[in-house]
Every structure is written in structure tokens, then in C-alpha cells.
Amino acid sequence: MTHTLLVAGTASHVGKSTVVAGLCRLLATRDSPVAPYKAQNMSNNARAVATPDGEAGEVGISQYTQARAARIRPTTDVNPVLLKPRGNGESQLIIHGRAVGHYGAGEYYAEHWNRARLAARESWKRLADEYDHIIAEGAGSIAEINLHHRDLANVETARFTDADILLVGDIERGGVFASLVGTLSLMPSDLRKRVIGCLITKFRGDRSLLTPGIEAFEERTDVPILGVLPYNDPGLPEEDSVSLPPRGERATFGANDGVSDERAVTIAVPRLPRISNFTDLEPLAREPGVRIAYLPLTNQIQNADAVVIPGTKNTVDDCLALCSADFDDRLRAFDGPIVGLCGGYQLLGRRITNAAVEGTRSVEEIEGIGLLPVETRFTEEKHVEPVSRPIHGCGPLTGASGVVDGYEIHMGETVALTAVDRPFDGMGAATDRVLGTYVHGLFENETVRDAFLDSVFEHAGIERSPTLTKRQTIEAERESETETEIESPHDRAAALVRKHVDLSALGLAE
Structure with missing residues (x-):
């Protein structure tokens, strides 16, 4: 009989995804x-996977990552219902990997929630028929009393899977014991009985200082604290934009690599209001000497060494936002390498047509930034597929060769208006310094990443040492590891859970 463990939280961004990935890799x-x-x-960070009938569909990136941690082939059953926010209170509803439509919250709950619930049960049943353990992840807080009658990821999941519940709260922002006690008191009574323990995450400092609080908590609730996880990011992809700075603030990632700022390059990323799949930038941020700066649209970019425009859930409205902030003028004046990914590719073109289909505004055509001689026309059809294409190195990717693996998730088709380099087997577009492509996961490919960074360092006038590569850094970490070989973020998450969680209480001891 399949055992389901629901990892629920007191709030969003408390570490549920890391715990699930760690437990999956451990098992x-x-x-x-x-x-x-x-x-x-x-989440607007998604990956292309197979649907139950073998077609291509999409799931949230955390479940894709967790499936990889479990060493199984990801399918849409690991995330049967996906909501992709697109602004103005609407989300695109994805069921079993396929887009159903765009709905406000009220319409979703009134007309589509029961269908979503049936789909979720079907997917769990298929997984339960194949696997001994299912490690389920809740969403947000399990204590949202206004949503208990329609809380699919927490309440319904616990009930139809007959799950044990592990409750997670993070101490980083303070008030963890109050959060845990309050959550336990507000949970439906039948779910409260399923809670087998709690975890405290993101702890910094002396563990012994928590002992009085833990003892008082356990005495008050009769629920054990099964572990305290230190603040130690294993490097898993971020699920949503909670990890990014607020829209009016700048934040820089990738600065803790021991490389001085004088020897580093900065890649600017505009903080689009409807940004999606920003995890495409994470492979660059992990490279020594590379800083990824997420910038408000009103910021200057002349001090950056390159610009990458990420995906967007609403190309039309984000294009209008860029132009309203005069970011388009600053980008046209920028003389360094520029890459547009998916929606960013569409933004770099000369125009977008049939815009009323994609956006909420009733306009048939808007001008793009105009750095690539292409045009995008939107239709109702959504394109989702894994891709593997030969690359013809050109523009900012001069020197790249071989085959590029990734995935496409987009609406709209982009065509060239004049002769232009097509770097991916006739797809995408490039000039001498600007490149656009629909391929997500582009920088996960070593040949692309190295070619792009070579062009960025060259433009910055900084010598990129051939010995300063992430691969060698990882090898050095492995050689210095004494207890276990750490091979990936999945292994690091598993090591974190193994060391700091009472697995026997979860029924997962060896």
C-alpha cells in the first residue's frame, strides 16, 4: 500500500520544496x-514534460526538480493542476499539462475547481499504482480558513490520499512557534489529527538556544519537533517570484564566489511585472565571476556588461510597461550582448500582432523594441514541447556548437521579416550582438553558457580565466567532502534532511 506524506507549511516560501526534494532523493x-x-x-516557472497519454505538457519547476530528485521521468501527474498568473487577477489554468483557459479566481472556483479536483485524484491514483511512497507538497499555508472548503493542494490532498502531515515553518522572519501553534489550531480537526510532527527551517546560530522553545511548544501542542534545518540553500531552482526583489528594488545574485567585483561581469535582467521562467538565469548566476542584477524598469543599464530579457506571462502588457519606463530606448542604446528568452525574444522583435488574443488590452498591433527583424503573431494555440536542436554559433553565442537541449512553452509564432541568422536549426534569430530564442533551459547547455559568457567578458574587457570554471569548483568541493560525495542540489537537499530530520518518526527510516 502506498504511503503518502504531505509536507505542508505555515506560509509560502518556508522550505517545503527543499524538504520534498530531499526526501525524494533520500528514498x-x-x-x-x-x-x-x-x-x-x-507558478510561472514551468517545464515541459510528458502527459499521461504521451503528449507534451507543462508542470511547475519544483515538481520537475523533485521528480529528477526521485530519479523518475517527470510527467504531468506530479503536478496535475497548474495556475500561471498573468496579471489583472487572472491565471492561465493548466490541467494535466494542457492549457484550459484564462480565469479569475471566482470563475475558477465556481466553474473549474471540481474538474481540477478530479484531475488531481486521477494523477495521484496513477502514481499510487506505481510507487511505494508519494511525497506531496502543499501550497502556501494549510491554515487559510477562508479556503478550507476548496484547498486542493492541502486539505483535499490530505483527505483523498489519506496522508500523514509534516508541518514546516521557517524561523528566518521570526515568530516560528507562534506560526506553528496558530496553524495547528486553525487546521480542520481531521487534518490536525494527521500531523505527525513539525520542522523548523532556515535556522542560523546556536541550536541549543531553541531548546526551551521546542520544549514549551511540544508541551503545549503534544506535537514533536522532528528537526531543525540550518539555513543552507542546496541550490534548487526557485518556484516563484517570491525569491526575487520587489518590483521597485534591485537585487544582485551570484556574488559569493570569491571573485572580486573588478574581475566580475554584470548581466542585467529587467524585472518585468509578469516575469516567468526566471530560473533560466540560474546557471549563469552559479558561474564564478558572474553577477545577475535584477533591475527595476526605471534603472539605467549602461554599467551592465550584458542584458538578458527573461520570459513573461503577458508579453503585450510587459512590452507596454518597458516602453512606458523608457527601458526600450535604453536597450536600443546599449552596445553589449543582448539575449531574449521566449517572451523576451518576442519583445525584441519589431512588432506583435493579434495582441488582443494574448493581452487584456484591445489592441491588434503594438511595436516591439525592434532589435531583431522578426514579428510575433498570437493565436489561441499554446506550443509546449521538449526540444533538442543543433546550434549554429552566431551573435552573442559565437563559438557554440553541437546540440542544445531545452524546452518550449509559449503562445504565438515568430517569423523573420528579413534575412537574419537562425542559430537553432532554422529557429530563433540573431544579429552580431542580439539573440532571441524560444528555448528555455538555454544556459543549462555548457556550450551555450561558455560561448555567451566569453562574449560578455570580451565586451567588458576582462580576461575570463580558462581555469575559473564551475566544473572545477564542484570537483574541488567533492574532493574536500569527508562524509559523503555531494553531486547535485538534490544530493545536498537529501544530506540536509538526512542529518537534521528524525526520519524514523516519518516512517522513512532504513
């Missing part, structure tokens, strides 16, 4: 069949 290393599961997710 996978024991050859114990395990799958992750999240009945309903809300």
Missing part, C-alpha cells in the same frame, strides 16, 4: 520507489 538512493506530487501549484 531514491535506497531504491525505494518514490514520486513527488503537488495537486495544485501556482
